[in-house]
Amino acid sequence: MVRIDPNIGILAWKSGSPEFPHWLNTSYRDRVHFRRDAFIELRAMGSGDQGTYEVQTIYYGSELLNCDRFELRVVEPMSTPTVEVSCNSSHLMLNCSTVSGCPVTYRWEQRSQDPSVENATFPGAVLYLPHTGQLNYT
Structure with missing residues (x-):
């Protein structure tokens, strides 16, 4: 298994012991698991792990039997938005913010x-509304 861009080898295994990797990139050591039921499981992935990956199945090291590519996108959950309200005689201002790793x-x-x-x-994050004293909006 490799990541295409940048080209990083992640995992290699042998058919004689498929439940244990023959070789594993140290930066993926606790995050990639090759399960006995022939699934590769990726865990604790972050936005820096996004990209194209490829899994090659090779028979006797020379004849390519299968090559699968997939695109990995990571969406980080954001916190509950916070809305601050300020008001003066001319306008009402609503300012929304959240703590997030993504835009x-x-x-x-x-x-x-x-x-x-x-x-x-x-x-936008800020909304200005004229303060007429009779705002009837949701």
Whole structure:
């Protein structure tokens, strides 16, 4: 098993003892497991592990029987968003933030209780609303 770009050898095994790797890259030692039921299990993967991987099955070291490639994408969970609200005489400001290892896209959606008022969306972490004293939005 190799990672294509950058080219990193990860794991090699022999058919005589498939449950134990013949060779294992030290940076993957506790994260890659070759299971007896012929599955390779990747654990504790992070965004730095994203990329294309290839698993080769070779018969007697020269005849390629099988070559499978797969793309690995890692999505890191983010914390629950926090919204800070500040208000003065002219406007109301909503500021959304979260702790995350990945880039986050923020979008505000304004929904009016009045069917004659059109709903709207606004991009960004901060939303400024004019303070009219009669805001009736969700």
